[in-house]
Amino acid sequence: MTHKYSVLQYTKIAFKPLHTNLFNIVLLSFFLSLGYSNLYSQDIKKKQSNIPAKTQEVKKPIKEDTTKQTVAETPADTIKLDTINVKKNFLNGKVKYSAQKYAKIEQKKKLITLYDKAELYYQDVELKSGIIVLDYEKNEVYAGRIKDSLGNYTQFPSFKQGDNTVEPDSIRFNFKTKKALIWNSRSTQGEFNVKAAITKKENDSVYFLKGARFTTSKDVDNPEYYFQTNKIKFIPGKKIVTGFTNMVIADVPTPLFLPFAYFPLSKETSTSGVILPSYNDSNDKGFSLQNGGYYFALSDHYNLTLLGDYYTNGSYGISAQSSYANRYHYQGSFNLRFENNIISERGYPDYSKTKIYNIQWSHSQDSKSSPNSTFSASVNLGSSEYFKQTINQVNVGSSLNNSLSSSVSYSTVFHTIPEGRLSLTATHSQNTNTKEINMTLPTLQFSLDRIYPFASNDAAKKGFFKNINLQYNLNGRNSFVTTDSLFFKPEMFKDSEIGFQHSIPLSTNFKVFKHFSVSTSMNYEEVWYFKTIHKEYDNNLSTVVTTEVPGFDAFRTYSSSTSVGTTIYGTFNFGDDKKIKSIRHVMRPSISHSYTPSFEKYYNTYATDASGRMQNDYTRFEGGMYGAPGKNSSNFVGFNLSNTFEAKVTDKDSTKTEPKKIMLLNNLNLSTSYNFDATELNWAPVRVSGGTQFFDNKLSANFGMTLDPYAIDNSGNRINTFNIDNGGSLFRMTSANLTMNYSLSSSKENKKDKDSQGKRNGGREDDLFGSDINVGSQRKSQFTDEDEGKDVVSEFFRAKLPWDMTFAYSLTYGNNNREKKITGNSVMVSMNTDLTPKWKAGVSTGYDFVQKGVTFTQFRFERDLLSWRMDFNWTPFGDNASWNFYIGIKSGILSDIKWEKRNLTNH
Structure with missing residues (x-):
């Protein structure tokens, strides 16, 4: 009989033998498997044993028959539920019972005998068995099995008292003393399944077991392993104390043993303990x-x-x-x-x-918790070499990541009119290759909602004037640019920069000629700095010296912009009898104009030589975090065209009456601009980008290119001559890129662990950079709960192998200086499959065609051994070359019974 209780959750304890001596490995692993708990001696009464019981769902008691009946001793076909009132000096309540074959009441002997599918309910006791004998004078009940026509035992007893259930071969229970004697009981205690030859229940809180075995295997009668002990004292919800205990694997005793052991069974969710x-x-x-x-x-x-x-x-x-x-x-x-x-x-x-x-x-x-304010943090910072040098990393993919980033933010809303929003954010960005760190402590942002001064609250905002609106935005930062070696040292804070940016955008939008949308805006901006610069020529040093000037200073700028756009639809019909019925082309052209005047008043001059004849212009706000006012005016006209292409095709499903819509080209964008105020190189390069999906969105492809209309000289500098006038083509392609990602699986759903430690470290969830190298008990198994019970032992292989694959390809082209060179060309792939119902395998690899070498490669294998699990992870070459082997018990309470071996072959 058992009490329900919470299973203890511990940080998993790992012990590994120093060498490959198998006897010492297994012996020491088991001896230290209880490292999270303390060892105690015990005081066990002789020839007393007990076992925890298996909890199971119990059917609702049979409805009581209010008619008092006395059953004859002669057998009857079927006996329905009956009740019997007895004297209080014998039983303290009514007994409800039923039997399939017969029920016999012997008044002189004070016995009730129930046979075949017998059920008895008394107080909090529910008993079901093949045969039940109730002695209501001694307050005792006996239940046992019966034989069928072939001589096999059937209808084993099921005894339930309160929340405790036990399923033995036979049981004897006293209602008054609450003592019980149980033969061949089977029960569950937390993650343990227990079977005992004899169990003695002293009271509701103490059990003694003799000839017991306990295991985490689901089949307690034929487990793949178990622990054999002759004496167990069990206190539900508190502890289990055992005598001499021996580990048995495949019914073969091992040299692993303990003279005694102590298992705490606290109802608390966790308990402190040593981690080996x-x-x-x-x-x-x-x-x-x-x-x-x-x-x-x-x-x-x-x-x-x-x-x-x-x-x-x-x-x-x-x-x-x-x-x-x-x-x-x-x-x-x-x-x-x-x-x-x-x-x-x-x-x-x-x-x-x-x-x-x-x-x-x-x-x-x-x-x-708080509808008006939020607080969140995502921090990952430290030494740039950490993920490349540490042996104790969780995910090898983290070593391929060249950046670390962090963000801690708080935001709140002020319910004023207009409504205000405030946020404070601390950010960190670190390049692990250059070891440069950019940090803000903090960034302040404050804004007031839009105000429509020419429109009432209830009126519709239509037309030029009613749509006029303005806002107020404030942005402030305290930023640092430092290196790994100076991080959080006094030198880091000496070079801090503080600035504030105020902006008031004024905008409106309206329609002209029904089909053209017009939006126009003006923006006023004011920037505050607390540190500026001063440049002058130093005759003693014969060079220009830049000095910092502390103190408050500010500049003010303004600009305007206007854009006009529309949407054009075109449909090409090919006929209902064609496979491709029609193609739809949607174009969204737009023209924009932006103007920023010259702010020459914020500029000074400095001499560049000793004579003072050579003069250069500079602004004291140079290098500020919010930029500096522009000396030259800009008068840009921009052109942008976006396109999408869709098609209607005949659906492969003949039952569908409507054609199927497919996306041919998700986007195709072209953009450029012309600067009227520039004296040369007025045209900006044309940027072309696009993307689409294939094979039911399993393959995504994105491409882009930059087309420059101007030629270059022999030094690679752009000149004010069109490329076509210099003997070339209309445009000179200076760069191009193509990326493709393909993900598919044998099932409709490709399940991934989205919250792994490796991903938080900077790895990828698609395993292209490899999965966790920690193959020990702390690693989540590839076998999910859905895999449990789906296969049988006799099934050695699958007719259809479940699998999933992620494929990535990247190609980059560079031609800034007529080099016409492929600067990047690599492919990566990650695959996982089920070789058998109990074997899972995976591989991550790739090839770099430019460097002419294999990229990060990893092989993964996992074997489900029922109550055990085996992992092998191998990285054959590279900076993280290593292999890892693990075998251990799945159960959390015995997860420290394992053998784990790692070897970092190259670092």
């Missing part, structure tokens, strides 16, 4: 113990995990991880890791020592 380290080795750091530490279950809302690594060459790493949540308010996680990495040995030429770190924080707020 795992063993690894690498070529450049030696042997290591990784991820050992302690898990703190601080409360129901947050926890803390402290982990550490140590390598024999002196390297070490420490980390702190925490998850927190408050339902309907917020949830998040935090991860901080520091490593002192030493490669090789001191005195060798390849010796190096670096200190690297990484900070990750994610926080999201429930929309119900």
